[in-house]
Amino acid sequence: MANLATEFLGIKSPNPFWLASAPPTDKAYNVVRAFQAGWGGVVWKTLGEDPPIVNVNGPRYGAVHGPDRRLLGFNNIELITDRPLEVNLREIKEVKRAWPDRALVVSLMVPCEERNWADILARVEETGADGVELNFGCPHGMSERGMGSAVGQVPEYIEMVARWCKAHTRMPVIVKLTPNITDIRYPARAAAKGGADAVSLINTVSSLMGVDLDRMAPVPTIDGKASHGGYCGPAVKPIALNMVAEIARDPATNGMPLSAIGGITTWRDAAEFMALGAGTVQVCTAAMTYGFRIVQEMIAGLSQWMDEKGYTSVSDFVGLAVPNVTDWQYLNLNYVTKARIDQELCIKCGRCHVVCEDTSHQAITRTVAGVRKFEVIDSECVGCNLCVSVCPVENCITMEALPPGATDPRTGLPVEAAYANWTTHPNNPMARVAAE
Numbered sequence: 387m388a389n390l391a392t393e394f395l396g397i398k399s400p401n402p403f404w405l406a407s408a409p410p411t412d413k414a415y416n417v418v419r420a421f422q423a424g425w426g427g428v429v430w431k432t433l434g435e436d437p438p439i440v441n442v443n444g445p446r447y448g449a450v451h452g453p454d455r456r457l458l459g460f461n462n463i464e465l466i467t468d469r470p471l472e473v474n475l476r477e478i479k480e481v482k483r484a485w486p487d488r489a490l491v492v493s494l495m496v497p498c499e500e501r502n503w504a505d506i507l508a509r510v511e512e513t514g515a516d517g518v519e520l521n522f523g524c525p526h527g528m529s530e531r532g533m534g535s536a537v538g539q540v541p542e543y544i545e546m547v548a549r550w551c552k553a554h555t556r557m558p559v560i561v562k563l564t565p566n567i568t569d570i571r572y573p574a575r576a577a578a579k580g581g582a583d584a585v586s587l588i589n590t591v592s593s594l595m596g597v598d599l600d601r602m603a604p605v606p607t608i609d610g611k612a613s614h615g616g617y618c619g620p621a622v623k624p625i626a627l628n629m630v631a632e633i634a635r636d637p638a639t640n641g642m643p644l645s646a647i648g649g650i651t652t653w654r655d656a657a658e659f660m661a662l663g664a665g666t667v668q669v670c671t672a673a674m675t676y677g678f679r680i681v682q683e684m685i686a687g688l689s690q691w692m693d694e695k696g697y698t699s700v701s702d703f704v705g706l707a708v709p710n711v712t713d714w715q716y717l718n719l720n721y722v723t724k725a726r727i728d729q730e731l732c733i734k735c736g737r738c739h740v741v742c743e744d745t746s747h748q749a750i751t752r753t754v755a756g757v758r759k760f761e762v763i764d765s766e767c768v769g770c771n772l773c774v775s776v777c778p779v780e781n782c783i784t785m786e787a788l789p790p791g792a793t794d795p796r797t798g799l800p801v802e803a804a805y806a807n808w809t810t811h812p813n814n815p816m817a818r819v820a821a822e
Contacts, residue, residue, distance in 0.1 A: 388692035395558040399426035399489040406668035407493035414477035423678035427489025432466035445606030448595035459621035517558035523589020538564035541576035548580025584643035590616025623649030634663030653687030661707035723769035738773035
């Protein structure tokens with residue numbers, strides 16, 4: 387059986403699935419329920435200085451749904467914890483004592499003065515927590531106060547605060563990065579230069595979820611007004627994957643440990659991030675959508691997949707995909723693929739033909755010998771994969787890699803060659819118009 391036990395910066399957990407710093411980790415009650423459900427660790431919701439933060443007493447969340455009401459993207463305008471610091475510290479200490487085998491990292495955010503960081507680090511250290519995560523990512527509310535992403539967008543500030551924290555605590559220091567920046571490598575490099583032990587990413591993407599056209603105000607609306615919030619959930623996963631990969635393959639960060647965050651909903655999502663170099667993964671939106679027990683599916687799925695692949699520990703596959711991430715200029719331009727349509731699975735909806743005809747390369751016929759049938763014209767197909775992406779039937783259209791020199795069975799010409807006389811070819815819509 388696969389062993390999911392994880393050691394990240396010396397912090398041990400029974401599996402790599404941690405809850406991210408967010409509403410689900412705001413108090414002992416939630417964290418204990420999470421541990422009972424099987425989560426390997428948590429990052430306690432961000433602590434700040436007393437007096438406590440005051441959150442809005444109205445809608446804090448917004449969502450984007452698919453046609454089936456499945457949640458695609460999630461937005462929140464909630465600030466860091468609004469519970470007293472002493473209460474949080476006491477609960478952290480109690481939970482860590484009761485669950486010594488689980489990872490418990492504490493997220494922190496205070497003003498950018500060394501004494502503020504030194505004070506709160508000393509108080510957190512007394513709880514027995516396993517480490518701290520410096521929240522340099524929150525894009526709303528706190529950033530307007532000179533914290534959160536306001537720090538994370540300035541590499542010099544990241545380096546400075548990371549250095550302060552390493553000087554004032556024995557605990558591992560993780561820097562949480564904001565995606566609201568042009569090149570994620572620069573803040574990661576700054577964290578490394580400041581001595582941080584790891585980085586976690588991504589925090590939420592600054593966003594507005596929509597506009598109520600009756601109230602003429604963005605949503606969620608508080609007494610007729612709205613503010614930008616942080617976007618997360620499945621929709622941000624591609625952004626997060628890219629940013630994790632960029633850091634993982636950056637020589638300047640020298641293999642810095644990574645904790646991945648961003649749209650992780652299934653074991654497969656987690657495995658993808660780990661293949662790109664993440665030692666642990668942090669989850670929030672999936673728990674807020676389906677509840678804490680979703681981790682049981684993640685554990686079972688990852689364990690089964692590892693058994694099938696012959697991986698005995700998570701470290702066996704962490705980072706294996708990183709060497710295959712490259713710059714566009716190094717892609718093989720002689721690699722040729724063509725779309726293939728399974729006629730038995732095809733429901734004759736014609737979507738592949740329409741999108742290829744209108745927006746791509748006119749490489750899919752609509753009729754064959756007077757019969758409604760969709761086939762690929764190899765000599766026009768550039769292998770773009772658009773038809774696969776829009777087909778409503780899974781695996782009906784697939785991409786086939788062709789050997790060099792393969793020929794189009796209709797013309798006998800190399801598949802790479804264009805038609806000799808495109809102006810009169812029946813697949814050219816202007817030629818069809820002229821013929822009609």
